[in-house]
Amino acid sequence: MKKKLIAAILVLMTISLSGQQSMFKALFMFNFAKYIEWPKQDSKQEFVIGVYGNDDIVPELKKLAAARKINNKKIVVKTVKNPSEVPDASLFYVPHSSSGNIEKVTSFFAGKPTLIVSDKADLCQKGAGINYVMQDGKMKYEVCKRNLTSHQLNVDPKLISLGIEIK
Numbered sequence: 001m002k003k004k005l006i007a008a009i010l011v012l013m014t015i016s017l018s019g020q021q022s023m024f025k026a027l028f029m030f031n032f033a034k035y036i037e038w039p040k041q042d043s044k045q046e047f048v049i050g051v052y053g054n055d056d057i058v059p060e061l062k063k064l065a066a067a068r069k070i071n072n073k074k075i076v077v078k079t080v081k082n083p084s085e086v087p088d089a090s091l092f093y094v095p096h097s098s099s100g101n102i103e104k105v106t107s108f109f110a111g112k113p114t115l116i117v118s119d120k121a122d123l124c125q126k127g128a129g130i131n132y133v134m135q136d137g138k139m140k141y142e143v144c145k146r147n148l149t150s151h152q153l154n155v156d157p158k159l160i161s162l163g164i165e166i167k
Contacts, residue, residue: 026060035159050086055095
């Protein structure tokens with residue numbers, strides 16, 4: 001009986017920590033957008049966030065999208081199985097579970113003004129502009145200015161200084 005109770009508590013703690021992490025990642029994404037300048041945003045009606053596959057971050061992003069705007073645009077969050085489903089995405093998130101598809105994502109969005117955010121070590125080296133990492137038990141992010149500028153995105157130096165710069 002005690003073993004089952006302990007197991008249940010551990011499962012609940014893991015779910016809670018996972019949900020909290022998703023909330024923080026979603027908040028980070030919205031804050032990243034404050035420090036990025038996209039070209040040709042005036043013609044777009046919406047700020048589209050694509051999420052590769054089903055991930056815990058989706059409900060958190062949708063909650064924030066309902067209450068906020070990015071660049072004075074309504075935010076639309078779309079879960080997709082292929083990046084081609086959101087060719088106009090301003091931001092595209094590749095969760096850890098879909099990280100094996102990073103080359104597909106970077107290839108599809110090559111040269112397009114799309115911020116690619118990922119969630120697995122070393123994905124900035126494979127084309128992501130921003131990547132979440134755990135360091136000393138804390139969630140942080142890496143920024144690769146080279147990858148951002150290749151997507152026609154201008155990044156505020158503050159964003160780089162608050163993160164871990166990848167050259």
